[in-house]
Amino acid sequence: MISLTDDKKKKQSESERLSRRKFIKNSGYAVGGLAVGGVIGSVIPWDTEDKAAPQTNNKNNKTTNFTHALMNFSQAEFKMVDAATERIFPEDENGPGAKELGVAYYIDHQLAGSYGLNARDYMQPPFFNGEKVQGYQGRLRRKEIFRIALKEMQSYSQKKYKKGFISLTEEEQNAILTDFAEDKVKLMTVSPSGFFDLLRSMTLEGVYSDPLYSGNKDMDGWRMRNYPGNQMSYTDIIEEDFKDIPPKSLREHM
Amino acid sequence: MVKKLPKTDVVVVGVGWGGGIIAAELTKQGLNVVGLERGQERHTEDYYMVHDELRYAVRYELMQDLSKETLTFRSNSKMRALPMRQYGSFLMGTGLGGAGIHWNGQTFRFLPYDFNIRSATIERYGKNKIPADMTIQDWGITYDEIEPYYDKFEKMAGISGEENPLGGKRSSAYPTKPMKHSPPMKMFKKATEKLNYHPYTIPSANLSESYENPDGIARAACQYCGYCERFGCEYGAKADPVVTVIPVAAKTGKFDLRTHSWVRRVLHNGEKATGVLYTDVTTGEEIEQPADVVVLTSYVFNNARLLLNSKIGQPYDPSTGEGVIGKNYAYQVVKGGATGYFDDQKFNNFAGAGALGMVIDDFNGDNFDHSNLDFIHGGYLSLTQTGLRPIQNNPIPSDSPTWGKEFKKNSLNYINKTLSIGAMGASLPYKQHYLDLDPTYTDTFGDPIIRMTYDFKEQDRQLAKFTAKKSSEIMKEMGASKVDSMKELGPYNITTYQSTHNTGGVIMGADSKTSAVNNYLQMWDMDNLFVVGASAFPHNGGYNPTDTVGALAYRAAEGIIKYSKNGEKLA
Ligand SMILES: Cc1cc2nc3c(=O)[nH]c(=O)nc-3n(C[C@H](O)[C@H](O)[C@H](O)COP(=O)(O)OP(=O)(O)OC[C@H]3O[C@@H](n4cnc5c(N)ncnc54)[C@H](O)[C@@H]3O)c2cc1C
Ligand code: SF4
Numbered sequence: 001m002i003s004l005t006d007d008k009k010k011k012q013s014e015s016e017r018l019s020r021r022k023f024i025k026n027s028g029y030a031v032g033g034l035a036v037g038g039v040i041g042s043v044i045p046w047d048t049e050d051k052a053a054p055q056t057n058n059k060n061n062k063t064t065n066f067t068h069a070l071m072n073f074s075q076a077e078f079k080m081v082d083a084a085t086e087r088i089f090p091e092d093e094n095g096p097g098a099k100e101l102g103v104a105y106y107i108d109h110q111l112a113g114s115y116g117l118n119a120r121d122y123m124q125p126p127f128f129n130g131e132k133v134q135g136y137q138g139r140l141r142r143k144e145i146f147r148i149a150l151k152e153m154q155s156y157s158q159k160k161y162k163k164g165f166i167s168l169t170e171e172e173q174n175a176i177l178t179d180f181a182e183d184k185v186k187l188m189t190v191s192p193s194g195f196f197d198l199l200r201s202m203t204l205e206g207v208y209s210d211p212l213y214s215g216n217k218d219m220d221g222w223r224m225r226n227y228p229g230n231q232m233s234y235t236d237i238i239e240e241d242f243k244d245i246p247p248k249s250l251r252e253h254m
Numbered sequence: 255m256v257k258k259l260p261k262t263d264v265v266v267v268g269v270g271w272g273g274g275i276i277a278a279e280l281t282k283q284g285l286n287v288v289g290l291e292r293g294q295e296r297h298t299e300d301y302y303m304v305h306d307e308l309r310y311a312v313r314y315e316l317m318q319d320l321s322k323e324t325l326t327f328r329s330n331s332k333m334r335a336l337p338m339r340q341y342g343s344f345l346m347g348t349g350l351g352g353a354g355i356h357w358n359g360q361t362f363r364f365l366p367y368d369f370n371i372r373s374a375t376i377e378r379y380g381k382n383k384i385p386a387d388m389t390i391q392d393w394g395i396t397y398d399e400i401e402p403y404y405d406k407f408e409k410m411a412g413i414s415g416e417e418n419p420l421g422g423k424r425s426s427a428y429p430t431k432p433m434k435h436s437p438p439m440k441m442f443k444k445a446t447e448k449l450n451y452h453p454y455t456i457p458s459a460n461l462s463e464s465y466e467n468p469d470g471i472a473r474a475a476c477q478y479c480g481y482c483e484r485f486g487c488e489y490g491a492k493a494d495p496v497v498t499v500i501p502v503a504a505k506t507g508k509f510d511l512r513t514h515s516w517v518r519r520v521l522h523n524g525e526k527a528t529g530v531l532y533t534d535v536t537t538g539e540e541i542e543q544p545a546d547v548v549v550l551t552s553y554v555f556n557n558a559r560l561l562l563n564s565k566i567g568q569p570y571d572p573s574t575g576e577g578v579i580g581k582n583y584a585y586q587v588v589k590g591g592a593t594g595y596f597d598d599q600k601f602n603n604f605a606g607a608g609a610l611g612m613v614i615d616d617f618n619g620d621n622f623d624h625s626n627l628d629f630i631h632g633g634y635l636s637l638t639q640t641g642l643r644p645i646q647n648n649p650i651p652s653d654s655p656t657w658g659k660e661f662k663k664n665s666l667n668y669i670n671k672t673l674s675i676g677a678m679g680a681s682l683p684y685k686q687h688y689l690d691l692d693p694t695y696t697d698t699f700g701d702p703i704i705r706m707t708y709d710f711k712e713q714d715r716q717l718a719k720f721t722a723k724k725s726s727e728i729m730k731e732m733g734a735s736k737v738d739s740m741k742e743l744g745p746y747n748i749t750t751y752q753s754t755h756n757t758g759g760v761i762m763g764a765d766s767k768t769s770a771v772n773n774y775l776q777m778w779d780m781d782n783l784f785v786v787g788a789s790a791f792p793h794n795g796g797y798n799p800t801d802t803v804g805a806l807a808y809r810a811a812e813g814i815i816k817y818s819k820n821g822e823k824l825a
Contacts, residue, residue, distance in 0.1 A: 088657045094666050115313065122324040122339045126694065130336040134327055135749040137336055174658065181657075200657055208644035209308035225669045227604050227644045230305040233477035234605035238434050238639075242600035242670060250303055 067214045068105050072112040072143065077150050078104055083166045084153075085203045087173050095224040096217070103206030106215030107146075110202065116143035140190065142198065149195035152187055153180065210250050222247040256531065258542045262288045262510070263818065265530055265545035267517045267560065270352020271800060272551030272786040272807045274495030274503070275407075278469070279811035281506040285818060288543055289503075290515040290532055293318075293349030296496050301488035304481060307643040311484040316356045318346040323697040325555055325704040327748045330686065331572065335705045337695050342749035344756055345484070346553060350513060351495040353553070353754060354800070358483045358608030358640065359459030359492050361413045362797035363404050363805075365619035366397035366422045371793060374620060375630055383630060385713065387685040389575070389582055391792050394764035394825075395773040397422045400805050407804030408457075411493035412465035412473065415457030420615040433462045433610050434478070438601050438673050442612045442637040445731035451616040456636060457801075458609035459493040469502045480641025482608030492608065515541075518701055520548055520564040520783065527566075527783040533699065547814055549784045550760075551807070554583075555704045557789040558689045558759035563701055567760075567770055567779050570688050572707075578770040580689040582758040583708060584794040587633065587679030589743055589752070590718035592725035594734025595651060596671045603642040603670050611638030617724055618796040619680075629716040633679035633796035635725055642669065649674075652738045675729055677721035680796040681757070682713060689759045710746045718743040755799050757791040762806075764825075772825035774813030775806060781823055786810045 070078055082104040091097035098104070110116060118141045130137040140148070157165040157176055165173065179185050180192040181200075206215030208222065210230070216222065222229050229247035237243050264280055266273045269291040277287045309315045326335035347353025367374050370392045375383055384390065405425050415428040432455035435443070439455075446453040460476035467473075476491040490497040503509035519531040521542065529544035550557045561567050561579050570581040613636035615621055624630055648665040649672040655661050692705035722740040729737045763769025766778035775790055777783040786807050788799045795802075813824045 089662055090659050092659060092662060094662065097662075118321075118340075120314070120319050120321050122320045122337045124337070124695065128334060128336060131329070131333065133329060133745055133747040133749070134336045134338075135342060136339055177657075203657075204648065205308055205312065205645050209312075210306055212306075213308060222644065225644060225666050227669075231479065233479060234602070235434075235475075235477050237602055238436050238478040238605050238610075240602070241437055242602055250306060253303060 065102075065217075067109070068102065070105075070108050072108045072116065073104075077147070078108060079166050080150050080153065081107055081146075081199075083173060084177060084199060085206070087170065087177055088200055088203045089207055096220050098203055098207060100217065101207055101221050102215045102217045103203055106206030106209070106213055107202050109214050110205070111143045111146055116146075117141050136194070138191075138194075145190050145195055145198065149190045149192075152185070152189060152192075156185055212250055219247045219249055256540045256542050258544070261529070261544040261546070262286050263545065264288070264547045264549060264814065265290065265543050266549045266551055267520075267530060268292070268352065268550070268552030268556065269350055269495065269500070269511065270347060270551065270553070271354040271495055271499075271804055272352075273549070274351070274354070274499035275410075275804060275807040276549050276551060276786065276811050276814070277503040277509050277511075278499040279808065280814060281503045281508040283815050284508070285815070286508050287503065287510070288545065289509060289511045290517050290530065290543070291350055291511070291513045292516040292535065293513065295513045296350040296355060296486070298486070298488060298490050298497065301486040304485050304488055305479070307481075307645050310356075310481075311643060312645055314341055314345060314484075316347070316349065316484070316486065317341065318348040321698075323703060324695075325706055326692045326695050327706045327708070329707075329709040329745060331707055335692060335707070337703075338748055340749075343747070343752050344754040345751075346555070346754070350500065350511075354494045355486045355496065356484050357459075357492075357494075357754075357800065358798075360609040360611075360638075360798045361408065361411065361415075361457045361459050361801045362634070363418075363421060364397075364795040364797055364802050365615075365621070367619040368793075368795040369393045369395060369397050369400065371631070378620065379624060379630075383624070388713070389683045389685055391763060391768060393773070393792055394762055394769065395809075399773075400802075400809065401425055403805035403808040404801060406808045407801060410467050410469065410498060411459050411804070412461050412467055413457050413459055413493075413801075414462035416455050418454050418457075418615060419452040420618070420621050428457060429467075430462050430465050433458050433460065433476070433607065435612075436602065436606070436610065436639050438637060438639060439610070439612045441673075441732045442675070442728070445728050446612075446614050449728065449731060451614045453612050453614050456609050456611040456613050456638065458607070460487075460607040460609050461491045461493070467498065469498075471498055471501065473497060476607050478605050478607050478610065480604055480606050480643070482606070483640050516699070517552070517560065518563070518699060520550070520560055520566060522564065522566060522780065522783075525780070527780055547782045547784070547818060549786060549810070549814065551786045553787055554756045554759055554789040555689070557785050557787055559691070559702075559704045561760065561770075561785070562691050566783065567777065569690060572686055572688055575685055578761070578768070580759050581770070582683035582761050582792055583687050583689050583706060584681040584683045584757045584791070585708065585746075586681050586753045586755045586794055587710070587714045587718050587721075587743070588677060589740050590633075590677040590679060590721035590725065591635075591675050592722060592729045592737055592739035593649060593672060593674045594729040594732060595649075595668055595736040595738075596673065596733065597735040599733075600670045601673065603639070603647075603672070606639035606641035608640055609638075610640065611636050613637075615796075617721060627716070627720065629713045629720070631680040631682060631796060632717065633677045633721055635675055635677050635721060635728065637673065637675050644669075651736060673729070673732070673734070675725040677718070677725060678753075678796055678798065679714070679717050679721055681794040683758060683793050684711060708746055710743055715743045753798075755788070755794060757788045757794040757799065760785045760789040761792045762790040763792060772823075773809070774817075774824040775810040776813055776817065776824050781821070782817070784810050784814055
């Protein structure tokens with residue numbers, strides 16, 4: 001007797017086998033008759049059993065996203081980042097904005113790890129103020145910059161509008177962010193434009209990195225700009241005019 | 255206590271293109287070679303999840319860990335040099351294969367003019383054409399002399415290409431046919447032909463077809479996957495040391511490769527190098543590896559740094575212009591390009607390969623008349639299609655907002671409607687531009703790091719303006735609805751990526767007073783020490799450097815083999 005799950009598994013591995021065969025065919029045709037086992041052989045998925053479900057993007061099939069929890073921000077900080085990133089990359093007629101794409105979760109997770117701790121940056125003293133052409137010379141790490149700058153943003157918002165950042169209108173939030181971006185706020189702690197640039201670049205990362213990092217929900221960031229994500233080969237289209245190819249993520253390789 | 259190992263014939267410091275080529279050539283001739291590489295082992299299998307822009311291109315997965323070692327930078331000697339704390343302008347490689355793993359594969363020969371730049375410039379324009387503090391010099395080798403070594407590198411790597419109509423003479427055609435032409439490449443070709451220029455396909459180390467090289471190494475064709483520059487190739491289609499020269503060395507049984515081995519000093523008795531001292535970074539143990547011949551292949555910065563920290567050769571002094579180690583640091587002038595926005599056309603900008611593109615050399619070297627220009631040399635202009643990945647590529651017209659509603663709308667609209675022409679401007683050396691040891695900052699072991707003193711000069715500003723103008727004209731001819739291009743070069747800034755084409759510091763030449771190594775890259779001051787890499791370039795040409803690095807490595811290998819037979823100075 002075959003159980004329902006077994007049956008599903010069978011179907012699943014069948015479809016994977018097909019897609020793998022397609023991949024092998026693709027590269028096989030490029031390899032020609034040459035024996036290049038060590039190279040191509042190594043990247044062809046070696047194990048066809050017991051794999052993750054094939055990729056689907058069924059919007060109605062809402063599953064819990066267990067990565068949407070916090071490992072760095074407080075709830076209040078999270079809400080500010082959620083609101084601020086939405087202003088940088090807002091929802092519009094093209095599709096979702098930062099909020100819906102999970103950008104604030106992405107930033108939270110990044111700050112908790114090596115990037116937030118500047119683990120691969122040179123952080124040895126002595127620290128001196130430098131020229132602009134010499135780049136960042138501060139002793140604060142990104143995680144600390146966010147903590148301090150969000151506090152500063154909140155108090156600037158209180159000072160300017162007598163309200164917290166998340167209670168402001170979109171226009172008011174934009175005005176606050178503009179003041180940071182253009183160094184119109186005078187702070188003793190962090191560089192306002194330095195923080196804004198970091199926030200902006202992390203917003204784009206959260207919109208466009210592989211969904212494996214908790215942003216770019218359902219690959220919708222990619223879909224909005226016709227970016228196909230992780231594809232093994234463009235040999236067939238490189239000489240052609242524009243082609244809209246549905247995106248795939250790295251999950252495809254599991 | 256330092257552990258002392260048995261002596262070997264040759265020890266190679268750093269196993270990228272330079273180290274890999276030296277190891278393959280020497281072991282094939284029966285010499286025993288120890289290869290010391292500070293980073294980790296690498297395999298094609300590592301790249302199974304490589305289509306990850308964040309990890310590889312934005313977080314620099316494959317590059318040197320700056321927390322352990324960086325360099326310091328200042329624009330001039332009046333400024334305090336400060337560490338490059340985060341990546342920007344250039345990206346140093348580490349680990350087996352070095353930067354050869356994550357390069358693009360654009361594989362150009364320098365022009366005949368480059369090798370005798372000083373005499374050729376004087377001959378055509380007179381002495382006054384060269385500014386007093388510009389320290390260009392002839393290389394001590396001619397194009398004809400280096401040609402066979404270019405040929406060797408190109409056959410080993412399987413370079414795909416067609417002849418450069420304005421380049422030096424070739425002894426044989428490229429081993430594989432040119433890459434495919436995408437629609438934007440066709441547009442560039444048509445426009446530049448119409449303007450009476452001489453377009454050709456960029457010579458590419460991303461194979462256009464499957465290929466077996468003279469060492470019997472077979473590789474597959476490129477898939478135009480769009481994850482090439484800053485990534486390793488999961489197909490082995492991009493020539494890198496791990497899929498070409500390193501297996502050849504390994505097969506001889508004479509190559510003893512040790513990864514996680516960080517070399518800190520070249521040991522010597524004043525006249526000869528006796529070996530190297532390194533730290534096994536997995537255990538912290540200090541180890542001495544004695545050798546008959548020492549070869550430094552640790553990239554521009556560490557080639558200079560190891561010599562300075564080991565007190566070999568005379569350090570360069572910018573106030574007198576005397577001394578050679580650290581002299582003639584040069585870079586590249588790449589900002590003089592143009593971007594075109596096409597309202598009614600869409601391109602597959604997401605697809606591409608690291609070395610896919612078309613190029614012209616009409617404004618490179620001395621291929622055009624400089625009599626009425628305020629600069630010498632030039633650069634190539636190219637249209638490349640390397641795969642525009644979404645985090646790093648959000649082209650918008652120059653006068654539009656960089657965040658918010660308008661930004662989103664523009665960036666989504668323009669991403670597949672934007673094309674760029676890039677310039678690879680030559681960079682010429684100056685008396686004030688050099689490398690030395692930083693007096694304050696150190697690496698993870700407490701050894702002084704390199705200090706770079708460098709800025710753009712009037713020559714660079716004029717050159718960039720010129721190439722920007724020519725690029726814009728081509729872009730207009732291609733039919734762009736709107737063209738943006740560089741207005742002013744501005745000062746050199748270490749925070750924005752330009753190119754990893756650093757050169758100089760241990761330069762070659764015909765005279766031991768003005769150069770550190772001869773044309774076999776053998777130290778004038780120490781016969782059994784060879785220093786290989788772009789550190790040997792007396793200036794940087796209007797091209798990417800690696801074909802020339804590879805050619806010089808083959809030349810050095812030949813010299814080392816000769817030297818180990820008769821023990822004499824080679825030049
Ligand atoms: C993103 C990118 C794109 C590029 N694209 C192109 C291109 O299209 N065309 C082109 O011509 N060039 C390109 N380049 C440049 C090219 O990668 C280099 O010219 C080339 O790899 C240099 O080879 P190398 O062997 O001299 O140095 P590297 O490849 O840097 O190798 C040096 C090795 O030495 C090791 N090392 C350093 N110090 C020590 C030490 N103390 N002890 C032990 N080991 C040490 C390093 O870990 C490294 O592995 C590109 C570079 C980058 C980063
Ligand atoms: S573009 Fe070609 S050479 Fe580059 S990584 Fe992809 S398949 Fe390899």
